[in-house]
Each structure stands twice: as C-alpha cells, then as structure tokens.
Amino acid sequence: MKKNNIFEQVLNVSIPVISEMTLYTFMSVFDLMMIGNYGGNKALSAVGLSNSVIYTSCNIFVSVGFSVSVTSLVARSVGSRDYNKAEQYATCGFFLSDLVALIICLIMFKFARTILYTAGARKEILQVGIKFIKITCIAVFFKMNTEIINSVLRGYGNTKTPFIISIVISSLKIALDFMLIFGYGFKEYGIIGAAIASVLSQSIGFLGAFSYIILKSKIRFRIKHMILFNINRAKEILALFVPAAIEEGLYSVSKLVTGFMIMTGGSIAFASDEIANTVESIALVPSMAFGVATTAIVGMRFGERNYKKARNSVKACNLCALAISLIFSIIFIFMPNVLVSLFVNKGEKQVVFISGLCLAIAAIEQPFIAISTIYEAGLDGMGDTKSPCFVTLISSWFIRVPLIYYFICKLKYPVTYVWWITAFQWIIDCILIYLVFKNRFRKLSS
Template sequence: MRLHKETVEDVLKLALPAIGEMVLYMMIGVFDTMMVGKYGGNLAVSSVGLSTEIIYTFANILIAVGVSVGITSLVARKIGSKNYELAEEYATLGFCATMIISLLFSLFILLFSSSILRLAGAEENVINMASPYMKIASIGIFFNMLMNSLNAMLRGFGNTKTPLFASAMINVINICLDFLLIFGKFGFPELGVRGAAIATSIAQVSGFGFICYYVAYKSKIKINFKYIRDFKFQMLKDLLKLSVPSSMQEAAFSISRLISNFLIISLGTIQFAANQITTTIESISFMPGWGVAIAATTLVGHKVGEKNYEKAKDYAHTSIVLGSGIMLVCSFLFIIMPKLLINLFITSSEVDVINLGSICLMIAAIEQPFMGISMIAGGALKGAGNVKTPFIVSFISSWVLRLPFMIYFVYFLKLSVIYVWMITTIQWIFDGLLIYYLFKKYFNKLKTTV
C-alpha cells in the first residue's frame, strides 16, 4: 500500500502527542518501579508491581479502554458530522458515568486491599508492603480515571496536545516527590514504598485539576451538566454499545494477564520481579502503538462521520504501517541492550533478576510489531463503530490460547518465567494476524464516496 504524505502528516499530528502522553503516563509506573527497586530490591518491586497491576488492570477495563473509548469514538463521529452540541452531550454523559464507576472502584480498593492481595496468592511480607501502597493509591486512581474521561473527550475533538502537557506535568511532580519521599531527601521523611504511592496520588490529583481548568475555560467543547437534567436513555445505550464491548476486550486480555501474574508470584519474588521489570519496560514500548491507535480511532471516526469511507481506509492503513514500524524499532533495542535496560530498575547485586529479565526482554522483542498491528487495527475498527471484533479476537487469544498454556506450564509444571514470555509472544502473533485479517475484511466492505 502506498503512503500519502498528507495522510501521514495527519496521523502523526494526532499520534505524536498521543504517543507522548501514553509514554509519560506509563512513566509514572516506570519511575515508581525504578526507584522502589533501587530502594528495596526485589521485595519492593514485587509489592509495587503487584499493586499497580491490580489497580490499573481494572481502571483500564472500566475507564481507559472502556468508557473513554466510547466517549472518543462518539465525540469524533459527531465532530465529523459537525454536530458539536451532541458531541458535548455524549462527553458529559460519559464523564458522569466515570464519576460513579471511579468512586465505587476506589472505595473497593481502599477497603479490601489486603483481601485482594491474599486472593492473588501474595506472601505475607509482600502484603504488608503492598496493602498500604494500594490504600494510598486508591485516592490517586479516582482522579486519574476522571481525568482519563476528560482526555477522551479532547482526543475525540482532535486535541491530543493538552493531555500530553498534563501527562508531562504529572511526571515532573511524580519524579520529584518520588525522590523526596521514597529516599527521604532534603528533610522529607523516608517513606519507601508508601512515599511512592503518596507521590503518584498527589501528581494525579494535580493533573486532574489542570485538565478541569482547561476544559472549563479553554476547550471548545465542555462538560455541561444541563444535559443530565434532560437525560436521554438512548444516548446512554449508544455509549454503552461502544464502551461495554471495548471494556470486555480489555478485560479479556488484562484479566488473563492478571491471573498469569498471580501464577507467576507463586514462583517467588525473584521470578516475579524479573517479570514485572520486563513488563514495565515493554509497557513503554507499546505506547507508540496505543498513541497511533488513538489517532486511528479519531481520524477514522471523523471520516466515517463525514461518510468519506475511502479516506477512513487510508487513515487506517497508514496508521498500522507507521505504528507497527515504530514498535519494530523497540524490538531491536530489546535485542541489543537487554541487560542495560533491566539494570535501570534494580540494584546490580540482584544478578538472578537481571539475567532472567534480560532473557524475557529478548523474547518480548518478537511480539512488538504484532502487538502494534493488533492495537492499531483494533483502534481503527473502534473508530468505525466496530468494537465487537477486537473483543472476540482478544477473548480467543487470551482465554483460549494464553491462559490454558500458562496454567499448565507455570502452575502445574512450575517452569521458569521465561516460558511466560514465550507463551505471550505466541499469543500476540496469533492476535495480530487474526485481527488484521478481520480488519481488512471489514474495511473492504465500507462504501466509497467521491
């Protein structure tokens, strides 16, 4: 397929700020893991790693890849058809739904953190360190989820720069407070893992405050609660029609991954720490895929709203080529410098963690381009209003393929965490190839308009 300069520029104009936002967003967890690893070794990494996996798995299912996807897709299509008032009404409805979901989720984490960790199979020393982290982090995640829904509205409008700036601000605050509160610098108390949670929560509250100010005073579309007084049930159905399948897609993938982490932690803190550090590094690498997927959802949504299906196809194919190409570069970095990357997250004395993590990272290099194809083809399908196909593919690859192999090799045979990454690579190759085939089939059916 030939790439057109104008199309590439349109994709990059939206994708690059979105990629920056996603990378910066993930850097919150990266710096937390990095600093607590230097502070407390594999036990601290395991505690923070397990806590964040649990919290962000469900935050993503409910909001980031649930309600927020519905908001972005609906706002993008209404903006494309020049119906700004309806776009604003969908955004307001999505924000109100997020408020209710976020409050219930945060309270659940706050009240039941220890029980959740025991259910995950964590050892008592991990629970003692992780439970206070989760309780404090429950405050930050409430505001983070609210901010995510506002960012989804801005992205649907085509504004990916403001969420990028907010993420940069959050990171600066988080890094500074991590350094001060984890290690106890410049007269601040040495709080270790708890300090990391406090730093992240303060940063997320600050980010939410900034986005609220922008939406209230600068944004062209706003949250307007007058629409709640004239609530239309059909609009809620429209939002749920997109959000629920997207949420289920993320649930199919993330819950299977979370169960996998519960299985891995039974192998001990060294194996789990190696897995967690590899996962953290990989989470940075697939941010380009997520960023381009957001651009694909927005641009395809705009063109479908305009009924310009040929241009929608052009944006979709260009996004896939660009995004998977960027992730291929990450593959080379994983192969060339695995130990250097792992060393950033742990003390040099943790030789076993470094060696295991390096092997896992090199295996992860194989899955990167396939992961990119899966994310971006799925994003393009969501922009066109097809959220069922990504869910079905994710369900098959996660629950029919990945999880049974994980249970057999890790739980029953107690094999090394290296096998986890072999299984994950097979999963992503299958996932990427299948969703690309279904994506092409779906987009070929779209009618062409002149």
C-alpha cells in the first residue's frame, strides 16, 4: 500500500472519531463552565469528585474494557471476511456489557454516600454529590450501552454514525444544561439540572444508536445469537476484556486515588486540578481518536494477516497524533491562564492562577501521551491487551501514586507537583509501551 493511501485510510477513519470526541469533550467543558459559574469551586468539587467516581467505573468496564475487546475482535473478523462471527462478537459483547453496566449503576446508586464520604467529600459537597451521582448513574447506564454499540460500528470502519450520534447527544446536553441549570424557560435546578440533562440526552442518544445497529448496520445484533449464546465467543471477549479492564482500572483508579489525595488540600486545590484536567482533555482528543482508529485498522490488517500494513498504519497514526499534541503543548505554555479563566467567575483568582500553572506543566507530557496512546492502541488491535496492563501497573502504581502520596500527603507540597510527577509518569509509560510494541513486531517478522 502506498504511503499516501495509508494516510488517507487513517484520516477517513480518524476524522469522524476526532469530531465525535471533540464534541463530547466540549460538552463536558461547557458543562463544567456552567457549573463553575453557577456555584463556584464548591460546585466544581462536588461535580468533579462525583464524575471521577462514576466515570472511572464506566471507563474500566465498558468504555475501555468491553469496547477495546469488541472493536478488536469485530475488526479481525471483518478483516478475514467472517461477518457471522463478527455479529456473534457484537451480540455477545453487548449482552455482557449491558449486564455489567446495570450492576455498576445499581452499586453507584445504593452506595453513593459511602463512596463520596470515603473520597473525602464533606458537608455541602457531600450532600450535593450524593444527589448528583444518583441521577447521573442513570445517564451513565445509557452512555455505556451507546459506547458498546459504537465499538461494534468502529470495528468495521464505520466511524461516521457514532459521530452523528454524538451531535445529537452533545447538542441536547448543552441546550438542556442552559435551561435546567440556570432556569431558562424551566425551573432553576442548578447542579441537579446538569444531571437531569445528562439522563435525557444520553437516553435519546442510546435509542438512536440501538435503532441503527438493529436496522441498518453492516454488523448487527441478532436475536439468534442472543438465544443461542456462544460461550466460546464470550470467552474470547473476556480474554481480551480482563487485561484491558485491569489496565484501565490501574490507570483510572490511580487517578481517582490521587484525586482523593488532592482533595485533602481543600476545594481550591481540587477545583484547580479539575479545571486543568478538563482543559487538557481537549488536547487528548486527537490522540484518543487516532488511537481508536489504530485499534480498528490494525485489527482489520491482522485479520488479513498483513502485518506490514498494520505497522505502517500505526506509524501514520502516531505521526498525526504527535503533530497535533505538539501544537497543544505550545498553546498550554503561552496562554494557560486565558483557558482556565473560562471555568470560574472573576472572584476565583487563586483557582485561575494555580490551574494555569498546572496547565503550563502539562505541556511537557502531551507528546509522550500521544505516542503512548497510539502504540498501546496498536497492541490492542492485534489482541495484546496484557502488555499495556503491565506497563500501566509500573507507570501508575510504582511511579505516580507513591510519588504523589509522598509530595502531596506527606510533604504537603502544592498541587502543581502532581503535574510534574504525571509528566514523568508519561515519559516512562511512553518508553515502555514503544519498546513492547517494537519487540512484538520483531517476533512477527522473524
């Protein structure tokens, strides 16, 4: 395959994913802006802590765990032209993920108080957080089901439909936020209004996604595969799911734990970190999108047993993601305060100052995150979800957590040290994942 054709394929698959993730990211950004302007740093802390808890579980089990395994297996089946097997993976994966999503949401609803109290929430932050989680977990149930449908669609290269679904969800969410948080045309619900808006937008998005995969998708959910449940397909899904979920769990839980540590420094420190993370999430969108494309393309190339095309596709995705990440690094260095000031009112000068420092430090880690994301996605596409798990174990739990505990909890250093440590973590993660990927392809070539 010619080099320009590789880039063309990468961009055809990646651009709708970038657009989709950009919409979701800006949806979260605008959501946080409205909440911050409505209730200040305490509102940001309550929502930020609640979202950290509930979305960590969502990411571990479905957004990454099942989604990665289903995309990889569907892609390899499509690459080998076995569409019946692809539909078996799709149907089985949806059934398993739906069951897990239901269990997660029930646990979150029942133990909301205990979870938030353990996380360090107290008084007003605790009371608001409990109400917010109990409503938001309903939205997250629909969100997780939509994501597993999207993983099936991406598995055969359809990234445009998930993008269209994201337009519907994001548009509804932002419009409903304005109406329900501030009371434009409706009763003013404040922070709870943001949670209600999530439920309405995510449920409508799910109905659209489910209708499409039942009626129009190239790979569909089939009732016969649900009735004649294929245990072997379930085992194959779980074989990839377990290490992928553990890997995401190691990373997400480490972030959650460090969030709890930061919370000990007060609402200003936590809100500052939350704002910097939200702004940085915009920069991570292209890398994540090219990562999704990498998993799908590599999976299809492995189904064809064309390892050279798979490797070249990874290189093309990496080059694109790296170039964009460097642009964001420059932006973070030269205008951090301008970006973070959008999230709070004029009276929160300390929050703006600290968030700006965190974001400037984040400029260091952007290229390393991009490289690590793409090569990890390449490993996922070829069915190796175990190696990234071990790399994340080292970078998150042997580097990030101990160092943050020492500097933040023991020495009581400012929250900016969290970002210096995180940058160091990503440098190590990047080096290790690249060496694993290079070694894996060396074995395939020999």
